[in-house]
Amino acid sequence: MTRPVTPPVKPRDAASLVLVRQAAAGPEVLLGRRAGKHRFLPNVYAFPGGRVDVSDKAETPLKPLNFIGKENFEPLAVAAVRETWEETGILLGAVENGQLRPDLSGLRYLCRAITPSESPIRFHARFFLQDVSGLPLTLGGSGELLDLAFRPVDEALRLPLADITEFVLRLVGQLGPDLTPHQAAFWRYRRGKPMISWHNP
Numbered sequence: 001m002t003r004p005v006t007p008p009v010k011p012r013d014a015a016s017l018v019l020v021r022q023a024a025a026g027p028e029v030l031l032g033r034r035a036g037k038h039r040f041l042p043n044v045y046a047f048p049g050g051r052v053d054v055s056d057k058a059e060t061p062l063k064p065l066n067f068i069g070k071e072n073f074e075p076l077a078v079a080a081v082r083e084t085w086e087e088t089g090i091l092l093g094a095v096e097n098g099q100l101r102p103d104l105s106g107l108r109y110l111c112r113a114i115t116p117s118e119s120p121i122r123f124h125a126r127f128f129l130q131d132v133s134g135l136p137l138t139l140g141g142s143g144e145l146l147d148l149a150f151r152p153v154d155e156a157l158r159l160p161l162a163d164i165t166e167f168v169l170r171l172v173g174q175l176g177p178d179l180t181p182h183q184a185a186f187w188r189y190r191r192g193k194p195m196i197s198w199h200n201p
Contacts, residue, residue, distance in 0.1 A: 008117035011124040015080035016049025018110060019090065020172055020179055021133040021150060027172055027179065028152050030088065031159065032145025045159040047168070048084040048145060051123065052076060062093045063105035076126045077104045088148055089140030092130065106130050110171060111185035113164045116192060127168055131179045163194060 019030040031045045056078040065077055081102035085091045093103040107128040115122040139148045151159075153173040157166060164187055175181065183198045 009120060009122045011114050011122040013052040013076065013079075014050060014123040014125040015052060015076040015083070016047040016125055016127050017080040017084045017107070018047050018127055018129045018168060018172060019084070019088075019132050019150075020129060021131070021135075022177065022179075023152070025152055026154075027175070028150040029156055029169060029172055030090075030139075030148065030150050031156055031165075032087065032148040033160075035144065035146060041162055043160065044165070045147075045156070045161055046145070046165055047127070048087040048141075049080055049125065049127075050083040050087075052079040053082075056082060059100070059102065061104045062101040063103045065104045065107060067109060069109060073109065073126070074104070077107050077128055078102050080107070080126075080128050085141075087141045087145045090132075090137055108179070108181055109184055110181050111168065111187060113167075113187035114189070116189040118192070125164075129172070129179060129181065167194075167196075 020027050031047060033045050034041055034043060052075055057075040059075075059078045061074065061078065065073060081092050081104065082100055085100065092106070094101045107130055110127045110129045112124065112126045114124050141148070153169050156169050161169070167185075167187060171181070171185065172179075183200065186197045186199060188195050
């Protein structure tokens, strides 16, 4: 008897924020370890981020994005800033009357990635980059990300990572001193193997 074919799970919109600071030996990137209780990628190191909430689509930013893309990046950027605040304690923007007013003006679009079709949990994630060199930062957050620290790219690449996280770290390591991406990458899978294409945001 032939088993019915189960259609792939539809990817959910998500966003991550790659916080980078320049050090004498090169760029350092903020990563934390996902707790073992996570259903998606437990015990691996990741950038702060998560799925887009309904409230992210209605949020009015303190400062808007400084770029325009082919899609509406603003709710994604809001989600990246919100998740970063919740998971790391780093606030880009302000809190007014208990409401987050994110400052999106420093975000740069780096890449996007779609989880493999055979995965039971799927995301269509966009990765933004923010240069936080020289900013006074105190790490805290909800405890969702453990062992939070800024690490040199070479050191970070030796941690337990998802393949897309490794790819993003290598992208950051190839950026110039101004940390400006000149093209965006699109990471996806075909027959279980990653495929990468490049495009303007």
